[in-house]
Amino acid sequence: MTTPTRPNRPRRTATVTHVRRLTDELVRISFHCPDLIGADLPHTDHYVKFIFGGEDQPRPVTRTYTFRRINTRTGLFDVDFVTHGSAGLAGPWAQRAKTGDILTFQGPGGAWRPAEDYGHFVFVGDESAAPAIAAGVEKLPAGATADVYVEIADAGSTFEMPEPEGVRLHWVPRNGATHGTKLSAAVRSAGIPHQRTSWFVHGVAEMLKELRRFLFLDSGVPREDVSISGYWRIGMTEDQWQESKREFNAELEAAEAG
Structure with a gap:
């Protein structure tokens, strides 16, 4: 079996223009990249490396x-940027970042945006998925409604999220629980909406097994209605997670098929 090749995205540079701390563990950094002027970026989950x-x-x-x-x-x-003290690469860099700093990146990539043929949306994710969730909420089709579930460390760790008319924002504090467990429980407890719904479920990999079972096996939600993927996994670096992600997803799909 041939492994699909990843797109060879160009390298670009971006200059820091502003740094703002949103919470104790969340830093928003603004960048400027002239190469992105005029770019065609139609999705709401565009990412860079x-x-x-x-x-x-x-x-x-x-x-x-x-x-x-x-x-x-x-x-x-x-x-x-989610920061966790001095551990890792990106978090410590973000904590030290200042105006004028330059960072190289590849991309952007992206694949999802709210489709016009859905009247309701459910967004589910932790802090790592919050930017894509927020961007998706801001691009909802006219008249569409949405439920947004965002897992955070505790009740004091909320941050800016769009909440236009027709959108219900549900904060889900972990309060020391394992990432994803309370988020999965909150979504399951809410049940499946009556109308046809588009689902955007992203964040820690550990929640995927539970929410895939809930959506696909227990509730019969059509797979084409769901965008679901792990952005990271507990105890793994991004490199380790990316190397094992395909196998992880294959194991989940095999279990569901069985």
């Missing part, structure tokens, strides 16, 4: 982040 450790490495170390906002007229975009 920031390169750390030097752009001339044969195998660069990358970390993937989704745009919170992107303005293709000006080349300005915002990215929210």
Whole structure:
């Protein structure tokens, strides 16, 4: 079996224009990249892979982040970084970032946006998926409604999220629980909407098994109505997760088929 090749996205550079801390563990950094002026970016989950450790490495170390906002007229975009002390690469960089800093990235990529033929949407994710969720909410079709479930550390860790008319925002505090467990429970408890619904479910990989079972096996939701993927996995670096993600997804699909 041949492994599909990944797109060879060009490398670009972006300059930090502003840094703002949203919560104790969330930093929003604004960038400017002239190469993005005039780009065709139709999706709401557009992401880039920031390169750390030097752009001339044969195998660069990358970390993937989704745009919170992107303005293709000006080349300005915002990215929210989840920080966890001194661990990792991107988080510590974001905590030290200042105006004028330059970061190299590859992309953007992207694949999803709210489709016009749905009247209701359900968005589910943790802090890592919040930027894509927020961008999706801001691009809902006219008259569409939505339920938005966002898992956060605790009740004091909320941040800016769009909540236009017809959108119900549900914060789900972890309060020390394993990532994804309370989020999965909240979505299951709410049940399946009566109308045809588009689902956007992204975040920690550990919640996927439970929510795939709930959606596909227990509730019979058509797979074409669901965008579901793990952005990260507990105890793994991004490199480790990306290397094992295909096998992880295959195991889930095999279990569901059985």
